[in-house]
Amino acid sequence: MRAPDAPAVPTMRAPALRRRLATMIYEGVILFGIVFIAGYLFSTLTQQRNGLTHHNVLMSWIGIVLAVYFVWSWTHGGQTLPMKTWRLKVVDARGEPVRPMRALARYVLAWLWFLPPLALHPLFGLAVPQTLVVFGVWVALWAAAVWLDPARQFLHDRLAGTRIVAVTAAR
DSSP states (O other), rough: OOTTTEEEOOSOOOOHHHHHHHHHHHHHHHHHHHHHHHHHHHHHOOOOOOTTTTTTHHHHHHHHHHHHHHHHHHOOOOOOOHHHTTTTEEEEEEETOOOHHHHHHHHHHHHGHHHHHHHHHHHHHHHHHHHHHHHHHHHHHHHHHHGSTOOOEEEHHHHHHHEEEEEEEEE
């Protein structure tokens, strides 16, 4: 057991895929609250009475709010709350703290988890159940691709020059 004041230090060891996916599920719970508050704030300030009014501006606003949340978290300690809970940290390829532009690149590239399959919905006129199947297959393949990477990193991390590493207690 480590002393309460002993800092946790990251190793360059990649955590297990299951641990990273569990962190993502927890992150989804946190993001629900962030998106709810951002949407409520937007709707209140713009006097939005209909969900279709200013829809594109609302989506842009939420994207900016999420970018600020992630970039700030990754550049100020390398962790979001779920990452702290599951003892994960974002670092650059050398193990150094992530700089803002690299964190922003990681945020943008992380959308590759979601946007390609969702873009197929209107492009091919897929029904919602078909879109959910395509989405599930895409996410499973994207996650499984970690086993093709020698450092066991996701493709968006490889492209952004970042790594997810396990944080272990200092001895």
